[in-house]
Amino acid sequence: MVNPAEIDSLKHDLAAEAARLGFAACGIAPAEEDALAAQRLEQWLGDGQHGDMAWMAARAHHRRSPQGLWPDARSVIALGMSYAPAHDPLALAGDGERARISVYAQGKDYHDVVKKALKALARWLVAESTKRGLGEAGVKVFVDTAPVMEKPLGQAAGLGWQGKHTNLVSRDHGSWLFLGAIYTTLGFAPDEAEADHCGTCNACQTACPTDAFPAPYQLDARRCISYLTIELKGPVPLEFRKALGNRIYGCDDCLAVCPWNKFASDAAAMRAFVPRAELVAPKLAELLTLDDTGFRALFSGSPIKRIGRDRFIRNCLYAAGNSGDPGLIGPVDALLADPDPVVADAARWAKAELVHAEPAEEKERRGAEG
Ligand code: B12
Numbered sequence: 001m002v003n004p005a006e007i008d009s010l011k012h013d014l015a016a017e018a019a020r021l022g023f024a025a026c027g028i029a030p031a032e033e034d035a036l037a038a039q040r041l042e043q044w045l046g047d048g049q050h051g052d053m054a055w056m057a058a059r060a061h062h063r064r065s066p067q068g069l070w071p072d073a074r075s076v077i078a079l080g081m082s083y084a085p086a087h088d089p090l091a092l093a094g095d096g097e098r099a100r101i102s103v104y105a106q107g108k109d110y111h112d113v114v115k116k117a118l119k120a121l122a123r124w125l126v127a128e129s130t131k132r133g134l135g136e137a138g139v140k141v142f143v144d145t146a147p148v149m150e151k152p153l154g155q156a157a158g159l160g161w162q163g164k165h166t167n168l169v170s171r172d173h174g175s176w177l178f179l180g181a182i183y184t185t186l187g188f189a190p191d192e193a194e195a196d197h198c199g200t201c202n203a204c205q206t207a208c209p210t211d212a213f214p215a216p217y218q219l220d221a222r223r224c225i226s227y228l229t230i231e232l233k234g235p236v237p238l239e240f241r242k243a244l245g246n247r248i249y250g251c252d253d254c255l256a257v258c259p260w261n262k263f264a265s266d267a268a269a270m271r272a273f274v275p276r277a278e279l280v281a282p283k284l285a286e287l288l289t290l291d292d293t294g295f296r297a298l299f300s301g302s303p304i305k306r307i308g309r310d311r312f313i314r315n316c317l318y319a320a321g322n323s324g325d326p327g328l329i330g331p332v333d334a335l336l337a338d339p340d341p342v343v344a345d346a347a348r349w350a351k352a353e354l355v356h357a358e359p360a361e362e363k364e365r366r367g368a369e370g
Pocket residue numbers: 036037038040041044045053056102103104143144145146147148149150151152162165166167168169175176177178179180216217218219221224226227231249250251252254255
């Protein structure tokens with residue numbers, strides 16, 4: 001028979017240990033299915049809003065509930081790590097010379113950083129559980145890539161609420177939390193779910209450059225720049241190429257305008273997420289010349305390495321096409337005969353944009369600069 005006082009004391013110490021390991025938020029959610037979240041997941045998949053992310057549909061039966069994935073799970077420890085930026089993520093909007101990489105990808109790969117901390121916390125939990133006579137705890141750790149609904153679990157555990165942009169927003173850390181989860185066989189008392197604090201705000205809805213929200217709290221991934229630049233393997237549909245602007249990896253627009261970000265202040269403590277200087281405002285002209293070896297060297301330890309050189313150069317070419325900078329015609333020309341047909345197609349598009357579709361005010365600006 002488990003002593004309830006002992007498990008409550010373990011829960012209390014768990015939160016302290018999570019904080020010591022760098023987690024800004026920690027809470028407990030039940031491992032049972034949340035019927036509403038599961039039904040909304042099925043609806044989203046049924047509508048095809050996941051686009052080419054077949055892996056989202058492949059294990060939907062596991063994704064919809066913790067116990068669907070692991071029947072022995074009794075509690076979910078939901079965790080958040082802050083990556084709140086010290087700079088304005090929208091500062092480079094409209095810059096023709098420099099590319100925009102979303103904040104989450106400017107430092108170390110969060111998959112590695114969060115996973116390492118989750119494993120350390122899980123090891124601590126197993127050891128403490130045994131030491132305190134609570135038996136051998138079963139644990140499984142997840143961050144991002146597993147069939148786990150991290151946002152609804154984060155909300156159920158009281159970390160924050162799913163905002164109208166669909167990400168988890170926290171009263172203390174704004175929209176800048178990475179999420180992770182530990183499923184465990186230990187039966188912790190669940191925390192209280194967080195309520196919605198979006199109110200009448202709709203800043204994220206109007207900020208979206210591609211109109212990716214069919215309704216508040218719903219995202220059509222097929223229209224989202226994050227999906228188009230990171231997940232989509234083929235050419236980006238023509239209708240979205242202009243809207244990409246100079247975003248070459250992910251997008252922060254809906255997160256960056258969230259008023260709750262003003263409470264987010266402690267990411268500096270997570271040194272791993274301090275942006276690498278060369279990724280804050282990289283020059284398009286330099287990125288366009290990267291070959292496979294150069295790409296791997298530049299993005300070693302970064303999440304960007306996951307998309308590979310070809311998809312990355314494809315994105316840089318769309319940004320070049322949107323730059324209005326004729327100085328980029330040379331590097332674009334060099335990619336017209338690229339062996340990758342998607343890169344070659346993007347180079348043709350960029351060339352046509354640079355030669356024929358230069359905005360009048362850009363022409364004027366360069367003329368004035370001589
Ligand atoms: C697939 C995915 C994507 C896809 C789809 C995004 C999406 N919204 O689903 C794409 C590639 C577009 C994407 C983009 C980004 N992602 Co992403 N992504 C995921 C992933 C792997 C699964 C998310 C998922 O389950 N989607 C399925 C849909 C159905 O779930 P949902 O969004 O929760 O849908 C809910 C709402 O639609 C809601 N709902 C529907 N109707 C209604 C109606 C009402 C009235 C209400 C209240 C609610 C409601 O109910 C649904 C169920 O909860 C998670 C990691 C994970 N394993 O959870 C990371 C994750 C969500 N991504 C993350 C991040 C950081 C991003 C980006 C910010 C990256 C970037 N800068 O480019 C962008 C943000 C774009 C955005 N506005 O969402 C973080 C978010 C952290 C947080 N604080 O929430 C996660 C959790 C990864 C992590 N471990 O930290 N991502």
